[in-house]
Amino acid sequence: MADERAHAFTDDALGAHDAVALAALVRAGEVNPRELVAAAVDRAARIDDTLMPVAHTSYEQPRISREGIGGPLWGVPTYLKDNVDLRGLPTAMGSEAYRARPARRNARFTDQFLSTGLAVLGKTRLPEFGLNASTEFAAAQPVRNPWKPSHSPGASSGGAAALVAAGVVPIAHANDGGGSIRIPAACCGLVGLKPTRGRLVTNAQGGKLPIDIVTDGVLTRSVRDTAAFFAAAERHHRNLDLPPLGLVEGPGERKLRIGLVVDSPIAKTDEQTRRVVEETAARLEAMGHHVAPATLPFGEEFSRDFVSYWGYIAWVIALTGKLILDPSFRTGRLDGLTTGLRRRFQSEFRRTPGVLRRLRRAEAAYAGIFHEHDVILSPVLAHVAPPIGHLSPNVAFDELIERLLRYVAFTPVNNVTGGPGIALPAGAAANDLPIGVHLSAAHGQERLLLELAFALEADRPWRRIQG
Template sequence: MADDRVHAFGDDVLGDHDAVALAGLVRSGEASPDELAEAAAARARRIDAALEPVAFAARLPRLTADSRLAPFYGVPTYLKDNVDLRGMPTGQGSAAFRARPARRTAGFADQFLATGVAVLGKSRLPEFGLNASTEYAAAEPVRNPWKPSHSPGASSGGSAALVAAGVVPIAHANDGGGSIRIPAACCGLIGLKPTRGRLVPNDQGRRLPIDLVTDGVLTRSVRDTAAFFAAAERHHRNPALPPLGLVEGPGTGPLRIGLVLDSPLADTDAATRRAVEDTALRLEALGHRVEPTVLPFGEEFSRDFTLYWGYIAFLIAATGRLMLDRSFRTARLDGLTSGLRRSFHREFARIPGALRRLGRAEQAYAELFRSHDAVLSPVLAHTAPPIGHLSPNVPFEELMGRLQRYVAFTPINNVTGAPGISLPAGSTDDGLPIGVHLSAGHGQERVLLELAFALEADRPWRRIQD
């Protein structure tokens, strides 16, 4: 099969360096933030027509004046287009309103800038981050750099495409049902969804009865992910959680790891199953004990989560003119957002019970981790689908069935607030990356990062440029 990968790696100042290495070049004087920004902007222009990952390109990179000593000072990046940065528009991936320059900078964006990164613009997402593919009713989709006929995942699909294609080494992502981990799995990246409260709370998530949304980053190296969370903790540390600090390598002791291969909602496809089973064997070879386990969540959890998903779409439609812009029109919402809203209207009487049950999920999750240090599972029930499979123009009931069979694992960590990480673990016969998922107890990101370092050292990740 012809190699149709799209990437921007080349012989410029960025090379194939990760963010830690680029920050080192800036500190040593071998490169300047301006040189890095110019090279990244040139790379973005090179791949934009093929992948379309950029929502907004800033005229000048945005740095904070007091970040010169920060670990990532001068490293170019993008902010996902659902977080406000003063002076840049926030479009939420939607055609339902006119995006205008934000008047303020969100709390997380301040924390993101405090790590030293230089923001070059905004990355694309599907409408309000509700879909698991970065596709639109009437606009070009974001495409997967490894195979542009396929989805890069979502909702942080634009950020994933930019990092996987080599435009920047690190980019902002956030996760309300898998939206850091899904695009990481589809694009061969590392995506850590932290414990709820680890970072500054997300502006959208904190308004919800159950805060599903956490921010983070997508990277190509575990050390970049670890360095980002250490840098972010310097800006804000939640005293209710164990300090994380800088994780620099594998842990020392053997762990007890639960193994989950299937979801009650969907059978895992053969390629994904092989990747998870291979990872289990690698973890055993590294000295860990891996044993089958069962997640304490089934079809009722999925029904309740889907109803809550519809509740979020209902709130967006009901408050759009007030919270977003007076130009907001519900008639312009795409088929998924509109369908979720209608579905919620039909079943709204169930929401009190659903909220009670979802609220109890955290206790059931914590019980699982009394006997396990981590749980290994698929990120998704099948590999990245072709563009169109999850389009918002697919009839709503059919689209929902496809989404529920695809996103069959990740929402558990959003409802319970627990950390989870997606790691590259294999590929399909035609080269699409496959990710595996590791979960841990609340506040135990260190466990996940140490396992990630061990797996990365055992078998370095595939590189798109090789």
């Protein structure tokens, strides 16, 4: 396969605009939403054979809501991830273990998503049940990275990331149970904010877990698109237990105490990623912020506990699949990662009470970090996006888990504790792949993260795949 950049940017109604710019054109009457949909459908066809990001389509009848008509993002085409229900389309969750049937109703988050004015064209591919950090499958073709198609786009929102990075749409739904907004953002050169737990309506799957680690959001090419989405979503639902977010429109003026973390207790960061994080720290210092080394109170025990909880989720899926998903569900069709996680959990079942107790305590430990720091700067991932196959579910389970732990060494903390984190495209590897940095803040402080993201974007605009 040719390994050149694969994108669909062209001189059509979508152009190179972000979602905010397209919505402004619609409001001004300079472009019609139907033109935007037609351009996105054409672009999807151009890259689908190479990147394979789309699970299901509704091109003939894009999904909009009455609440969304005239909304802040009215008319902008997008996609939902295929683990959230959209009435009339199946929710296959990336699995071959069952036959997905059309959903009878929208998920609560789908209604919130549509309330912003976005027009949904279909659903994006994800690895089985979103458990992997690469959008790869036991038998089907993988989703590929637009910057370098021989490599992973990240996961589990890899299909969404590929579509946005390739220019098919400017914004797409993603969700995050261990880094799945931030990981594909880092791999594909995008902005990905995992909000505070409870900022958006509760995710249908995450809300059923003993510890809700799943939050929804979006992947975008600009900070202002991410900010605009969250401001629009807040009009549909605002959590009164959190500070209001509103519309963030640019950098803040406050000089911040920024803690710098370069290595994880379980994985040494590769040199290229380390360089990008340290360069970002220097840029922040040049803006007047105080940057100092920081130590996080999460070590190897936290990682072991997270893997155990990961296994618990796989075990619940296998146990309840026939009842919750479809009578056609067969555990024998689950891929190697899901099966391995489930079996590991069964072998460690007696650890569960302690695992849950320690993971619940992590929220207070996370909050304590921000007595000394306003923001934590770290890598998103411990190394650059790997080639397709490195994280395949067909890799022997014990080796695959070790590879995943050496890769996803930073993001799960925010899922367990519920704290917000944002991935930003801060640099590039020698092989042209994007490298992201990660900013974390105290619960409810998304505004702080977005203001800092705006400042970094203004200081050094993100690379463009079509450049």
